Amino acid sequence: MRDVPAIPETGSFVLVNATLFPPSGVEAALEKNELYVKDGKFSASHDGPKVDIGGAMVLPIFTDMHTHLDKGHIWPRAANPDGTFDSALTTVQNDRQANWNAADVRRRMEFALTCAYQHGTCAVRTHLDSAAPQHRISWPVFNEVREKWKDRIALQAVTIFGIELMDDLSQFDDIADIAADFGGILGSVTYPLADLDTRLDKFFAAAAARDMDTDFHVDETRDPNSATLRQIAESALRVGFQGRIVAGHCCSLARQNADEVSRTLDLVKQANISIVSLPMCNLYLQDRIARQTPRWRGVTLVHEMRTREIPVAFASDNTRDPFYAYGDLDMIEVMREATRICHLDHSEHSWHDSFTATPAQICSFGDCRWHPNEPANFIICRARNWSEFFSRPQSDRIVVRNGRVIDRRLPDYDELDDLMVTQ
Numbered sequence: 001m002r003d004v005p006a007i008p009e010t011g012s013f014v015l016v017n018a019t020l021f022p023p024s025g026v027e028a029a030l031e032k033n034e035l036y037v038k039d040g041k042f043s044a045s046h047d048g049p050k051v052d053i054g055g056a057m058v059l060p061i062f063t064d065m066h067t068h069l070d071k072g073h074i075w076p077r078a079a080n081p082d083g084t085f086d087s088a089l090t091t092v093q094n095d096r097q098a099n100w101n102a103a104d105v106r107r108r109m110e111f112a113l114t115c116a117y118q119h120g121t122c123a124v125r126t127h128l129d130s131a132a133p134q135h136r137i138s139w140p141v142f143n144e145v146r147e148k149w150k151d152r153i154a155l156q157a158v159t160i161f162g163i164e165l166m167d168d169l170s171q172f173d174d175i176a177d178i179a180a181d182f183g184g185i186l187g188s189v190t191y192p193l194a195d196l197d198t199r200l201d202k203f204f205a206a207a208a209a210r211d212m213d214t215d216f217h218v219d220e221t222r223d224p225n226s227a228t229l230r231q232i233a234e235s236a237l238r239v240g241f242q243g244r245i246v247a248g249h250c251c252s253l254a255r256q257n258a259d260e261v262s263r264t265l266d267l268v269k270q271a272n273i274s275i276v277s278l279p280m281c282n283l284y285l286q287d288r289i290a291r292q293t294p295r296w297r298g299v300t301l302v303h304e305m306r307t308r309e310i311p312v313a314f315a316s317d318n319t320r321d322p323f324y325a326y327g328d329l330d331m332i333e334v335m336r337e338a339t340r341i342c343h344l345d346h347s348e349h350s351w352h353d354s355f356t357a358t359p360a361q362i363c364s365f366g367d368c369r370w371h372p373n374e375p376a377n378f379i380i381c382r383a384r385n386w387s388e389f390f391s392r393p394q395s396d397r398i399v400v401r402n403g404r405v406i407d408r409r410l411p412d413y414d415e416l417d418d419l420m421v422t423q
Contacts, residue, residue, distance in 0.1 A: 004053050004380055004398060011040035011376070011403030012048040019057045019384055021352055030057070030385060037376040040403035044372045055384040060369050061122040061377040061401075062331035065359035066215075066248050066276045066315035069126040070105050070138050072112040072329075073320045073413075076420040080322035085220070085285050088322035095322075096129060104419055106141045111411055112319060113145070113153055116329035118408045120379040120399045123154040123365040124329070125315075127187060127215070130159040135175045143182050152401070154365055158187035158215045166199040172206070180210040187215040190228040200235035213244040222287050222296070224255035233267035245273045246362060248315075250300040251286055261301065269308050274362045277302050278317035279341040280334065281324040302342050306349045313359035314338045328410075331355055332381075332394050339390055376403040 007013060015035040035058060036043040071092060078095035080087050109126075116124055128138045139157070146155040159179045165172050165188070176186060186207040190196065207214050219226045229250050236245055247268070253261060268275070279299050286298025302312050316334055319327035327333070335355045338344060344351040360366060370378065380398040383389035399406050 004056050004382060005051050007051060007398070007400065007405050008049055009404060012038045012046070013403075014046070014048050014050045015053055015058065015380075016050050017052050017055055019055050021057070021059055021356075035370060035378070037400075037403045040376055042370045042372055042374050042376050053380060057381045057383050057385075057389055059120070059379040059381065060356045061379065061399075062120055062356055063123040063313075063359040063363065063365055064116060064121050064316050064329060064331055064334075065123075065125045065246075065313055065363050066278060066317055067112075067124055067126045067329060068318050068321065068323070069109040069112050069124070069142075070100070070128050071318060071321040071323070073108045073416055074099075075320040075322070075325055076416075077422050078322055080325065082290065083284070083288050083325075085288075085323075088285065091322040092129075096134060098422075099419075100129075100134060100137065102137050102141050105138055106145060107419060108416065109141070109145050110149075111416060112329055113149055114411050117149075117152050118399065118406065118410055119328065119330040119332065120397065121153065121329065121331055122377055122401075123156075123360060123363070125156040125158060125185075125215070125363055127158045127160040127217075128184075129161075130175050130179065131161045131165070132171055132175065135159070135178055139178050139182050139184070156185060156363060156365075157182065158185040160187050160189060160217065163188045163190050163196065163199050163203065164193060166202045169202075176206055176210060176212075180212055184212070185215050186210070186212040187217070189217040190219070190232060191221070192226050192228060196228060196231055197235060200231060201239050204235055204239045204241040207243055208239070208241055211243070213246075214241075215246040216248065218247040218250050219252040220249040220282075220285075221252050222255060222298075224252055224257075226252040227256065227260065227264065229253060229273075230260075230264040230267055233264070233271040233273055236271040236273070237267070241271075244362070244364075245271065246276060247273050248276045249278060249282060250275060251282055251298055253300050254296065261304065265301075265304060265308050265310065268305070269310050274311040274313070275300065275302070275305055276313045276315050276359070276362075277338070277342070278315055279338045280327060281317035283337075283341055284324050284326075297341055299342055302344075303347065303349070311358055311362055313354050313362055315359065332379075332397070336390050336393070345386075375401070377401050
C-alpha cells in the first residue's frame, strides 16, 4: 500500500477514499466514505482540499479505562523474579516503600502518558495504590498531572487497596475522602474473605455517601472458589447502589461450572455492572506454574457477557512493572492481542467499540467518534481491511488531534535511567 498523502497543517481538509470504522452498534463491516475536517473539528461537509488516502483505515481515538500509571516503568529496578502474581505483589510493595516519592511517581506517570498520547489515546483511567501513606503522595501528584495534560488526555483515578481495609474505617475514611476531594472513583480489590458481604455493603454505602462511582479488581486468580464478582453484584442490589460499577479481571469466572456462571452473570446484568478485561496482563500472570505449560488463557468470559448485553471493554492494565513486564499503553496492541487471545474474530458480536466508544461511555469520558463540531481526533492506519490491520503493529500510524498531525516520536527509555538506580 502506498504512503498516505500529507495532511494539510491548516486543520481543514476532506479525507476521501477512507475506510472508516463502522458506526456504533453494527457489525464490523468496513465502509468507504469521506471525512470532513474544518478548523480542527469534524464537519458535516465542506469544500476544503481533498486528501485521497487510498482506502486506508480511519479509527476513532482510543479510551484506555484500566491502567496503573503509578506502577508503570519500574521493571528495571523492580523486576518480577519468577513472573508470578504473589511475587508481583511483594515486589511492588517493596518498591513503593523504597521509591515512590512525588518526583518519582510524577515522572513515570508522564512518561507513560506521553506514550499513550503518541499511540493515539485521548482518555485514561488509572488505579492508584492508595494504602496509607501513599495516598497522600500519589493523589496530589495525579491531580497536578491531570491539570497539565487536560488538553491532550482526559484523566480519571481510582483508589486501590484490599477490601479488608473496611475493618479500619478511620483509615478507610481518610483515603476515601482524599480521593473524593480530587474527584476520584472508589475502588478496591476483592477476594474470598470471611464476612466479605458486610465489607462490601460498607464500601457501597461509603461510595454513595460521597457520590462516588466504583471500580473493583475482582477474582484475579485461577481458583474457581473465588466468586466475589457475584458477591459484588448481590451487595450492590442489596444496598440499592445507584452509582456506576466496574469490575476488572474476573478471571476465576472462566474456571467455574455453567450453573455458577449463569447465576453470576444474571446478577451482574441486574446490578448494571460493566466489565473490563485485561487480556495481556492476565495471559502473563494467570496459570503461571514453574516448569508447567499454562492450561488456560487467564481471561474472563467476554462472549458470554456480551450475549447478555453486559458492557465489556478491554484495556492495557500494567506496563513494564512486576504485574506485566511489557506493554506501552498502546491500544492498538491491546486490540490486536485481545482479538487473538479472546477469539474476537468470527464472533456474532462486533467488538471494535470495546476499545473506543464502550469504555468512553462506561467512564463518562464522552463520545470519541466523529460528530460535527467535535474535535477532529482520529488515527489513520496503512491497512485497508481487518486482516491487514491485525497482521502488523501499525507502528507507522498517523495520529490526528484537533485536525492536525502530531509528532509520534516516543520517549526514550533512558529518560528514566536515573530513577532505576537502586539504593
